[in-house]
Amino acid sequence: MGALSLSQVTKSFGKTEVIKGVDLEVAEGEFCVFVGPSGCGKSTLLRMIAGLEDVTDGDVSLDGVRINDLAPAKREIAMVFQTYALYPHLTVRDNMGLALKQAGEPRAAIDTAIKRASAMLELDPYLDRRPAELSGGQRQRVAIGRAIVRRPKLFLFDEPLSNLDAALRVATRIEIARLHRELGATMVYVTHDQIEAMTLADKIVVLRAGKVEQVGSPMELYNNPANTFVAGFIGSPQMNFLKAGALGQRGETLGIRPEHLRITPGGAISGSVSHVEKLGGETLVYIKTDPHGLVTLRLFGEHDFAYDAGLSLDIDAPRAFHFDKDGQRLR
C-alpha cells in the first residue's frame, strides 16, 4: 500500500515553468526526502502530490491509480505542515479526529484511532487542550498524530521541523524515524536541511530549479555525486572545489571533502590559516589558498593552529571527484 509514481510531471504558473518534467518512483514503505535550496520547487512538488496544486502536465499515481484529478481528501494521504496548521478552535482530540469524522467513520472507530495515535506520540495528557495551550513541540506532535489517525497510504511532510528549536528538532527527527519503522508507511518529506535528509531518508531526491539532479540513497549521493551541485549540497561542511589544472589533475574541477585532506609538509596545496572552529569532537580549519580560494579541512579531535600560520595539504587521491567544466562528473 502506498507506492507513489510521478511521470513527466510539470507545473507552470502562467508562463513560468517551476517543475520541469519530474520522473520518480517511491516504493511502498520507503522514506523519500526531497531536498534542495529554497525556490527549487520541492514544496510545490509535494503540494502537487497532495492535490493542493494542479498538475499542469504528466501523471501522479498512487498504487497504480492516477490521482491527478482527485480532491486532496480523496487521495488517502495525510500531510504535516511547517506551521503545524492545527485548527485553533478544536481540542487536540477533535483536531486529530476531524478527518475521520468528515469521512463519516463511526464514533467508536474514531476514538480507537485517536487512542492509538496519542499512545504512540504520548499525547494522552493533552487530548482535551486547545492548540494555544501547547508548546511548539507538542503542537507538531499533534500535527503528526492528526496524520497518523487517518491511516493514509502516503504521509507528506512539508519542512515539519523548521519551526522547532535545535534540541527539539533532533528529538522530533528521531521520533519521525521511529514512526516510520513502526508504521511501515510510505513517506515523502521535504526539507532544505541536508542533515535531516541524510539521517531520515531511504531515498534522497536532490532538486534544483524544478529539475531532479540526482536520486539515490544518502550514501550513494555522498560517495557518488553526479555533479558539483549534488556534491556541494550533500555533506557538511561543504565539499572543497579545487582547480584541477593547478593540481595537474584531469577535468576542470576537483572535488574533495574536508575530511579527505591531509596535512603534509610540501603538499600540493599550500596556504595560510584564516579561521579555526573547534567543535570538541572535531576541528574545522579554513585555509586561504591560491588559486583555490578558501579550503576547509576537517580534523578529528582538538587541534591548535596559529592564525596566518602556513600550512600544506595533500589530497586523498582515491576519494577525489573529477568534474568537467559544466559541473558534470567525469568517471
Added chain:
Amino acid sequence: MHSARTSPVRSIAAHAILLTYTLIALFPVFVIVINSFKSRKAIFAEPLMPPMPGNWDMVGYKTVLQQGDFFQYFLNSMTVTCASLFFVLLFGAMAAFALSEYRFRGNLLMGLYLALGIMIPIRLGTVAILEMMVAGGLVNTLTALILVYTAQGLPLAVFILSEFMRSVSDDLKNAGRIDGLSEYRIFFTLVLPLVRPAMATVAVFTMIPIWNDLWFPLILAPSEETKTITLGSQVFIGQFVTNWNAVLSALSLAIVPVLVLYLIFSRQLIRGITAGAVK
C-alpha cells in the same frame, strides 16, 4: 507593552493630547444631551449650562414620544442597519476570500474594480437608483435601503478584509482541504474567526454612516411606515419654526442604539486581538 523609553512626561503629554481630542469630539454630543432636558427658553439663554431644577423640562421627550411613531422609526433604523451590516460582512468577506485565496484570470482587475467604489460616492447615482427602485416596485420599502447600503458598504469591506485574509496561514486552509472540509467550512470555521478583529473594524465603519444617513431614506423610503430615526427627527425642523426641544430629544435617543452596537463590536474587536494566535 511598556517600552523602555516611556517617561512620565511623555505619557502625560500623550494623554493630554488624547483627552483634548476626546473633549472636542464629545462636546457637540454633550451639548445635545444636556439641552434636550431643558426648557426652550433655557436652551437659547444659556446653551452651555447643564440642566438645573429651575430650567428642567422634559417637554422634548414628551413631544417625541407622543408625536409620530418613534418606536417604529427606531425599529426601521435598527432593521436597516443590522440587515445591511449582515450582508456587507457576509458578501464582503466572501468576495475578499475569493480574491485572496484563488488564482484566476483577472483577479487583480476584479479587486481594483471592487475597490473603486471607495472613491466614487454612491450618491452620484441617486437618480438612477431611484429609477431602478421605482421599476422594481421597491420605493418606500426597507429592502430598497438595505440594498443601497449593502452596495455602499461593500467596497471598503472587500478592500480591508482581503488584506487581512491574505495573512491567514495557507497551511491551515490546506490542512482543512486534506481533512475533507468544504471550501465553505474552511471559510466559515477556519478563516472567519481569525479575521474577527478586521470584521469588527469593518462593522463599525459601515454601521455609522448607515445609521446617520438622511439622503436615501428621504428619497427612497419617506413613507410613515418606513421612516428611519434620522428622517423621523426632521419633522420637528420646520422652514420657519423649529421645535428644538423635540429635535434634541430625538437626537439624544438616536445615539443610544448605535452606541450599544458599537460597544458590542468593540468588545469583539478586543477579544479578537487577545485571542488571535494563528499558530
